[in-house]
Amino acid sequence: xxxxxxxxxxxxxxxxxxxxxxxxxxxxxxxxxxxxxxxxxxxxxxxxxxxxxxxxxxxxxxxxxxxxxxxxxxxxxxxxxxxxxxxxxxxxxxxxxxxxxxxxxxxxxxxxxxxxxxxxxxxxxxxxxxxxxxxxxxxxxxxxxxxxxxxxxxxxxxxxxxxxxxxxxxxxxxxxxxxxxxxxxxxxxxxxxxxxxxxxxxxxxxxxxxxxxxxxxxxxxxxxxxxxxxxxxxxxxxxxxxxxxxxxxxxxxxxxxxxxxxxxxxxxxxxxxxxxxxxxxxxxxxxxxxxxxxxxxxxxxxxxxxxxxxxxxxxxxxxxxxxxxxxxxxxxxxxxxxxxxxxxxxxxxxxxxxxxxxxxxx
Amino acid sequence: xxxxxxxxxxxxxxxxxxxxxxxxxxxxxxxxxxxxxxxxxxxxxxxxxxxxxxxxxxxxxxxxxxxxxxxxxxxxxxxxxxxxxxxxxxxxxxxxxxxxxxxxxxxxxxxxxxxxxxxxxxxxxxxxxxxxxxxxxxxxxxxxxxxxxxxxxxxxxxxxxxxxxxxxxxxxxxxxxxxxxxxxxxxxxxxxxxxxxxxxxxxxxxxxxxxxxxxxxxxxxxxxxxxxxxxxxxxxxxxxxxxxxxxxxxxxxxxxxxxxxxxxxxxxxxxxxxxxxxxxxxxxxxxxxxxxxxxxxxxxxxxxxxxxxxxxxxxxxxxxxxxxxxxxxxxxxxxxxxxxxxxxxxxxxxxxxxxxxxxxxxxxxxxxxxxxxxxxxxxxxxxxxxxxxxxxxxxxxxxxxx
Amino acid sequence: xxxxxxxxxxxxxxxxxxxxxxxxxxxxxxxxxxxxxxxxxxxxxxxxxxxxxxxxxxxxxxxxxxxxxxxxxxxxxxxxxxxxxxxx
Numbered sequence: 001x002x003x004x005x006x007x008x009x010x011x012x013x014x015x016x017x018x019x020x021x022x023x024x025x026x027x028x029x030x031x032x033x034x035x036x037x038x039x040x041x042x043x044x045x046x047x048x049x050x051x052x053x054x055x056x057x058x059x060x061x062x063x064x065x066x067x068x069x070x071x072x073x074x075x076x077x078x079x080x081x082x083x084x085x086x087x088x089x090x091x092x093x094x095x096x097x098x099x100x101x102x103x104x105x106x107x108x109x110x111x112x113x114x115x116x117x118x119x120x121x122x123x124x125x126x127x128x129x130x131x132x133x134x135x136x137x138x139x140x141x142x143x144x145x146x147x148x149x150x151x152x153x154x155x156x157x158x159x160x161x162x163x164x165x166x167x168x169x170x171x172x173x174x175x176x177x178x179x180x181x182x183x184x185x186x187x188x189x190x191x192x193x194x195x196x197x198x199x200x201x202x203x204x205x206x207x208x209x210x211x212x213x214x215x216x217x218x219x220x221x222x223x224x225x226x227x228x229x230x231x232x233x234x235x236x237x238x239x240x241x242x243x244x245x246x247x248x249x250x251x252x253x254x255x256x257x258x259x260x261x262x263x264x265x266x267x268x269x270x271x272x273x274x275x276x277x278x279x280x281x282x283x284x285x286x287x288x289x290x291x292x293x294x295x296x297x298x299x300x301x302x303x304x305x306x307x308x309x310x311x312x313x314x315x316x317x318x319x320x321x322x323x324x325x326x327x328x329x330x331x332x333x334x335x336x337x338x339x340x341x342x343x344x345x346x347x348x349x350x351x352x353x354x355x356x357x358x359x360x361x362x
Numbered sequence: 363x364x365x366x367x368x369x370x371x372x373x374x375x376x377x378x379x380x381x382x383x384x385x386x387x388x389x390x391x392x393x394x395x396x397x398x399x400x401x402x403x404x405x406x407x408x409x410x411x412x413x414x415x416x417x418x419x420x421x422x423x424x425x426x427x428x429x430x431x432x433x434x435x436x437x438x439x440x441x442x443x444x445x446x447x448x449x450x451x452x453x454x455x456x457x458x459x460x461x462x463x464x465x466x467x468x469x470x471x472x473x474x475x476x477x478x479x480x481x482x483x484x485x486x487x488x489x490x491x492x493x494x495x496x497x498x499x500x501x502x503x504x505x506x507x508x509x510x511x512x513x514x515x516x517x518x519x520x521x522x523x524x525x526x527x528x529x530x531x532x533x534x535x536x537x538x539x540x541x542x543x544x545x546x547x548x549x550x551x552x553x554x555x556x557x558x559x560x561x562x563x564x565x566x567x568x569x570x571x572x573x574x575x576x577x578x579x580x581x582x583x584x585x586x587x588x589x590x591x592x593x594x595x596x597x598x599x600x601x602x603x604x605x606x607x608x609x610x611x612x613x614x615x616x617x618x619x620x621x622x623x624x625x626x627x628x629x630x631x632x633x634x635x636x637x638x639x640x641x642x643x644x645x646x647x648x649x650x651x652x653x654x655x656x657x658x659x660x661x662x663x664x665x666x667x668x669x670x671x672x673x674x675x676x677x678x679x680x681x682x683x684x685x686x687x688x689x690x691x692x693x694x695x696x697x698x699x700x701x702x703x704x705x706x707x708x709x710x711x712x713x714x715x716x717x718x719x720x721x722x723x724x725x726x727x728x729x730x731x732x733x734x735x736x737x738x739x740x741x742x743x744x745x746x747x748x749x750x751x752x753x754x755x756x757x758x759x760x761x762x763x764x
Numbered sequence: 765x766x767x768x769x770x771x772x773x774x775x776x777x778x779x780x781x782x783x784x785x786x787x788x789x790x791x792x793x794x795x796x797x798x799x800x801x802x803x804x805x806x807x808x809x810x811x812x813x814x815x816x817x818x819x820x821x822x823x824x825x826x827x828x829x830x831x832x833x834x835x836x837x838x839x840x841x842x843x844x845x846x847x848x849x850x851x852x
Contacts (some may be wrong), residue, residue, distance in 0.1 A: 004408055005608050011507040018546060018655050047787075048518060050786075051783065051784040051785055051786055052784055052809070052810075066391070070651075075437055077373070079619070083489075084500065085500050086500070086501070086522075091473075093478060094558065094561075094562065095473075095558060096478060096480075097478070097796060098435065098477070098557060098561050098762065099477070099480060099556065102405055103404060103405045103406060103557065103821050104405075104819075105816055105819050106561055106562075106564075106565045106816070107565070107813070107816060108565040108566050108809060108813060108816070109809060109810040109812075111558070111562035111816060112566070112624060112625060112752070113752070115469065115524055115526050115752055116469060116522035116523070116524075117500065117522060117523045117751070117752065117753040117755065118624070118752075119606060119617075120523075120753060121524075121619070121624055121752065121754050121755070122624065122753075123754020124619040124621045124753070124754055125621045125623070125624065125754065127624070129619060129621060130618055130619055130620065130633075130636070131618065131619065132618070132619075133523075133618070133619035133754070133755055134521060134523050134530050134534075134755070135521070135522050135523050136519060136520060136521060136522070137500065137502065137504045137520055137521075137522035138471075138500050138501040138502015138503065138506075138520035138522070139497075139500050139503070139506075139521065140502045140518065140520075141518060142502065142506070142520065143501075145519040145520075149413075149534065152537055152538075152541060152543075155541065156364075156537070156541075166538075171467075173484065176483075176486065177484075177496050177497050178497070179486065180483075180486055180493070180496055181497060182494055218772065222408055230518075231515075232506075232515050233515075235542075243460055266674050286676050336852070348605060493805075564784070565812065565816070566812060567815070567829045567832070569810060583829075623807065623808075624809065625808070625809065626808060663829075
């Protein structure tokens with residue numbers, strides 16, 4: 001059963017929410033933290049709903065609305081959300097209130113809005129989706145699991161149009177913990193220098209992305225999601241590289257067939273080494289794009305990669321801002337491979353493609 | 363063509379027992395785990411009781427077979443204990459486990475440890491044993507620790523869908539096996555009590571200071587609990603190959619959303635009704651085929667009305683015996699779906715039904731009443747288990763005895 | 765000593781602030797109109813927020829949800845209850 005991406009909504013540290021200009025005007029950040037550029041929420045959310053929603057819930061609902069409008073769908077058949085660390089701002093608010101006020105007079109909304117499935121529930125409520133609804137959470141593969149679940153649902157014919165997405169925020173609480181663990185750069189850099197400095201550590205980012213995954217294509221289809229493979233803590237480079245070869249072979253492809261590789265390198269010279277090696281060994285001739293200088297590193301950053309890969313296929317264009325290794329100017333982009341890693345422990349491959357003449361109605 | 367999926371083993375740890383046998387004995391002897399908190403420090407200790415696992419973190423480390431001070435959260439420890447038991451009960455070899463998948467559920471995760479060490483963890487100048495808990499609060503942490511312990515690398519997932527989480531984990535596991543993605547998957551959930559959870563539910567005013575009374579006219583809210591449970595799901599070929607047997611088949615399931623309110627269920631029970639109907643349809647069964655319902659039955663005013671009406675509407679005069687086992691274990695939130703699945707499997711093995719403790723006065727809105735006595739022996743063919751949660755989630759599982 | 769009317773006026777502003785009802789004038793909030801239900805769109809979570817408001821501002825702790833529903837029926841019933849039981 002095919003899986004078509006018929007729409008997307010991306011809210012990121014770049015102006016991506018209107019799906020119009022494709023990464024032309026790049027925002028720069030100079031404190032090792034990238035935070036989202038926000039749409040006007042009132043364009044997407046009723047004022048009466050807006051009053052009690054946290055920033056992240058507003059972003060999630062807005063991204064979901066943008067996505068559904070793009071896809072021309074009012075009510076999806078299922079909603080699947082994913083997050084690495086959930087609603088950290090609300091959790092921090094509830095936790096600090098609890099600790100500072102000796103567990104008295106606590107704000108119920110903070111608690112409620114910090115539950116991981118609050119967004120999936122809110123979306124279902126807003127669009128009256130009574131179907132399958134679930135949330136995957138945790139630092140490893142939450143978004144990838146959401147996509148795999150959605151693809152299975154389509155194969156089971158339990159749903160025709162699924163809204164699947166992810167959210168994660170650049171939380172100060174997490175920043176301090178990650179800094180102590182050596183995940184972030186010791187030196188303060190601009191995001192635009194991320195791949196120049198060649199030092200350990202990365203920079204913190206955030207983002208919310210929703211996609212409609214459908215069993216049927218349409219003239220406005222962005223691309224096809226062909227497959228996903230995740231590798232948890234590979235023991236060595238060989239395990240990773242063999243997993244990639246097997247993954248491509250299962251889809252009848254060799255590395256030479258890939259037109260563009262979306263490289264999920266994070267600017268961490270140590271943790272990026274296997275991604276770097278993969279690109280050199282397996283894809284010496286493919287165009288390469290990188291993206292974490294635009295969105296930062298976060299647990300569900302694969303969703304930014306998916307948005308980027310899908311946009312490249314739909315627009316048949318690669319923005320200068322992401323080019324690491326250029327493509328032959330006349331070559332059509334038909335197949336995109338995403339190679340992402342999170343903190344050097346969670347590796348994911350996603351395969352996307354698009355017919356040469358686009359998609360038509362079935 | 364999808365494969366049939368069977369359950370070959372389970373493991374459980376709750377306030378009423380550290381393993382399946384102890385839990386079963388407590389269920390039969392009506393021994394509940396509700397009481398004062400011994401291990402969680404909260405200002406509400408003298409007023410808000412809960413169902414705590416009767417082991418300290420250190421004792422859990424010893425039971426789980428891991429070092430103390432290595433950053434294992436209590437949620438992870440509970441998970442390890444239950445998963446080990448499930449694997450042993452299913453008769454899986456080390457090689458079998460390494461080829462299996464793991465889908466686990468939690469909401470609290472390592473929040474208990476985060477709240478205890480919050481300021482220290484945030485202060486780069488502070489040093490101490492607490493640093494072992496850096497980056498352990500998220501739900502995925504416990505799944506990763508379990509995966510590392512058992513050398514599981516495939517099909518790893520963490521569900522966090524409020525109180526239907528573990529049921530959703532089981533549903534995902536079922537689908538993975540049914541569609542041939544994997545032959546064996548360990549599914550369930552783990553949840554430790556925390557101050558955040560207790561205070562959060564308290565702020566929502568849905569906790570009962572007394573021992574909870576599901577489906578009773580005078581019910582006053584839920585009791586919180588903690589625990590973990592896992593069931594081993596396998597394809598027919600997988601367990602038959604090694605001459606092992608199954609306890610039951612996971613014959614039906616459903617995951618729906620009520621889209622009514624962020625925390626409340628609809629008074630008419632639309633979501634609950636839909637979940638049970640779809641589960642029966644998936645199993646190709648009728649209401650007459652169900653011999654017992656393990657209800658979600660949290661004893662909140664809202665859930666029991668909603669669920670009670672849904673059961674009554676669906677089954678009518680033919681409502682089978684039903685009970686909530688939450689007076690025994692408390693509401694184990696994200697682990698509830700798998701804890702109660704384990705109790706359903708126990709019911710099959712013992713030929714026994716477990717009662718709805720504390721029921722005295724029927725709800726005025728309902729014609730049906732829950733089971734109040736341990737009932738044995740009883741012939742059981744098929745059992746339905748419900749799990750409903752915040753955010754409108756409603757899940758049901760249908761187990762068919764082998 | 766605050767009169768009931770003064771308390772009602774103050775309460776209206778506090779409710780609007782606590783519940784984040786942007787752009788609503790306190791005078792628009794009718795003290796005799798039911799606070800919860802289809803007209804206002806306020807729900808059970810808002811009710812819980814008001815319980816916290818009453819505790820924080822007036823030192824009155826409400827622990828029974830059934831009792832809370834009666835007290836929070838409208839702004840007037842809230843003011844009357846607070847007048848009688850306040851410790852702050």
